[in-house]
Structures are given as structure tokens and as C-alpha cells.
Amino acid sequence: MGAPMAHNLLRAGFDVTVHNRTRSKEEALAAEGASRAATPAEAAADADVVVTIVSDTPDVEQVLFGPDGISQTARPGSVVVDMSTISPKATRAFGERLATSGVGFLDAPVSGGSEGAEKGTLTIMAGGETADVEKARPVLEAVGSKVTHIGPCGAGQLTKAVNQIIIGGYFLALAEGLVFGIKAGLDMDKVIEAISQGMCRSAVLEMRSGNMLADDYPLGFKLALHLKDLEIANASAQDVGVDLPLTQLVRNIEKSLADERGNEDLSVIAADIRRRAGL
């Protein structure tokens, strides 16, 4: 996700310094005019806005507070924007920790996947102080097409959890309907034509029913990443005290698929229903 986002920042005229753990990934961006930094600390040293996008909560902690982390060098008055999808609770703790050095912190997870990152059409859901959102807004608007400030620090991550809960159920519901139809011998092109403009109308049906009907699941958005996001959502659900039976079911099915098919698109959840149908 980071490379196409940095590319869009360069194209928008920003002065961009890049760092990746796999340093060779910096090269294409350097060729486009980015500076390279050997560590997160070096990348943050002169920045007004520092953007992180990594895999999970411990990775963000390392990039922020590790020995070569951003907190070593970030200037008071600068803003760190974490666009990873991680724990809302840890996010609030990171924000408090940075605040002691006068560094602002936003959680600004995205949806829209690699396609959205490339086209600059990501949906960004931001949590943090309004002043920090405004400092970061030009950067956010260069990488996304929809920036919404939801509330205080953590609110972005909680909103991402809402998003992932809903789409998990949508994918499974679509999979059950379509696999039932296939098994019943229906002409599925006609079924899609009949149902797609009624209450089934949805981005998931428009964009992923083709994968499910073809039993072929190119990315898209990896099942393994959605599973990671659902584990975060489930932990948050426990924290706030709500029981989500469908989300638990989706999580269990994804878990059963993850070893073999985690690198395929989330629509591969239909492979589980196909298996249950003997298809």
C-alpha cells in the first residue's frame, strides 16, 4: 500500500522521504524524486507529516517507538498519521505517548485496497484532534478521495472495524446465496441480473460475484488481512462488550481457510461454502 501512496504524494508535488524495511522497495520511488531514509527516525527528522502504513499493531509500535523509531526524531508540532489497521486501544496509547513530546497523532486507516491506493481513491477514516487532521489533510487528500474525521484518537480504527465487520458478513452472505443457486442448477447470470437492482444491490455483488461464480479469486484484498482486521474487531467488541455472532462465524471460516488460501481475495470465502455443497 505504501508505494502507490508515496507515488501519489510525489505526483501531487509533496517533498517526500521514504523508508521501507525492504530497502530495495524505495528505489522506484527514489527514481521519481523521493529522498530515501535508512530508518524511520531519519525519515521523520525533518517532516511536518509522517505517514506509517505497516501490517499490525506490533509493527506500528516498533516503527514509532523502537530504537530507530519515529519518536526519536519527530519534531513538536509535527503530526504522525498511522494508516495501518491496528488495535484501537493500542492506538490511543500510542497517541498519548507521542503527545508527551508535543507530537500529534492520527489514526487514519483506509479502505479501498491496493486498487484504491494506486488510483488515489482510498476512503480514509480519521481519529484525532481537529487541528492535527487539518495539518494532515493535504496529504490525506492526495492519497484518498474521501477523508472523514470521525472523532478522537482511536475513532478511525473503530470505524475501520465497523467496515470490516460489515463487509465480512456481506461476503459470506453473497457466497451462501450464490453457491446455493449454483448447486440448485440455476442460470446464475440471469439470477444476478434479476436480483442485482433490488435489496441485494451492493458493491460486493457488483465487484466480487464474478469471482465466486468462476471459483477463482484474484486480488482484491487478501483474506489473511481481513482475518487480521476481524481479530482486531473481535478484540474491540469484547472491550466494549458486544457479542457479534455473525462476525465470529466469518472469523472461524476465514481462519479455516487462511493457511491454504490466505493470499487469495476475501471472496475465496465462497470456497468454504462450495466445499460444504460438495462443489
Add this chain to the structure above:
Amino acid sequence: MGAPMAHNLLRAGFDVTVHNRTRSKEEALAAEGASRAATPAEAAADADVVVTIVSDTPDVEQVLFGPDGISQTARPGSVVVDMSTISPKATRAFGERLATSGVGFLDAPVSGGSEGAEKGTLTIMAGGETADVEKARPVLEAVGSKVTHIGPCGAGQLTKAVNQIIIGGYFLALAEGLVFGIKAGLDMDKVIEAISQGMCRSAVLEMRSGNMLADDYPLGFKLALHLKDLEIANASAQDVGVDLPLTQLVRNIEKSLADERGNEDLSVIAADIRRRAGL
């Protein structure tokens, strides 16, 4: 559903004869120019196209084959169109039974609810012989805005089952995401704004998230009717040999709500998730 559909047929210039078990319901349509019939048999006697829309499989059987049923009088070459949502298996048996008298039979269940019936914007999914669909098409197009001939007799009911499976999961997924967000203290208007154009984009979110946020569930489409449809879908899933764990979960939650809240909109499924959240 029948009254607004008959109203639209009258408005389109059809010669309409109406019968309802509760005879007083015929009166408003008679005032608009409909003839009244004392029994289904009387209504069918001179008809080219006979439309039935009742609650469940035994009701259709009674209206078709009871002592005053349509099969007593329906003319060879006429077409009976059942727009109820009932068992696909029973539907095929009804079609075979009528065929012995030279009477055509279509299963043509609808989606779009009472609002769609009033506006003439129902989605109609039809199963049966092509010649019968063409005979009935002017009638279908007067009551619906989208008519799709899916396949042979029963295919319309199976498609309706696909539709009900998908929307059941969609409603529950949306309920879990929104109730989680409420319980987490998010500004839900901003959450909806942030997520509604991404992968969560859907008719269900557009049309029913308001109910779920307000914890108020005006119709719409009754939960009790969706539950009836899911029982049919589950029986069909068993017939064709596919295990649908999400659909089973939705069915169980709806069953637990049906006694107290069956007459509310299907979005009342959110009340179960609210209860699990102590809200």
C-alpha cells in the same frame, strides 16, 4: 401485496376480476372498475392470465386445487402466475398438475415489498415455459419494473431463495457493524458517511441503517415473512445438499425475535444485537 398490484393492472387498462378471502378488501378495487368474484374458481373462469399472491405453500395449494380452486375452471391455454414466495418443490408439482389440464403455470415471486407493489417497481423472477412467460409478460410488466425469466418451473422460487439468503446475511452484517459502532461510542452519522461509498455500499445500508441507528423499525418488509422465506430456503438447501451456516444463524435469530417483533421490519434483527450489547 395483491391490492396495489391489481390497482396497477386497472390503471394499465387491463380487464381485472379480483377475489380475496376477506371479501371487503375487494371493494376499493371494485370502485376503480374491477369485477368481483366470490371464489378463486369464479375469478379464473374467463381469464387469460390468473395471478395468485398469498402467504405460503398450503395457501397456494388451496387456491389452485381446493373445492373452489382455480383448477376447477381455468381454460386450456390460460396461464396461472403464482407470485407468492413458496416451496420450489411444491411449485414444480403444482405446475405438473395444471399441465394435465393444458393450463400453463409460472412461478413469479417478487421482491421490493409493499412499496414496490404500490409503485409498480417490483422485481419479478420467473420460472416456467417461455411461451407462458410471453403470454403473461404484459401483466408482469404492469406490476413490476424488472421481469427476468430465469429458467424452468421452480427457478423463480429458487432465485427468490437466493435473494432472501443474501439479504438476510446483509441485514445481520449491517446490524453487527452498526451496533458495535454505537456501543463503541462513535458518531454514527460520520461513520455512515465514511463507509457508505466503499465496499459497504449497499441498498441495505442506504435504506435500513436509519432504522437500526434509531432503534425503530417501520415497514418495509416484515421479519415474520422473511423468516417464512428463509425456512423455505433452508428446506431447499437441504434438498439440493448445501450447508449454509450464516443462513442458519440468521434464521435462528429471526426465530427468537418472531413472536414479539415479527410484524416489524426485517431490520429489527438489529434489536437482537443491541440486546447482546446491553443497549
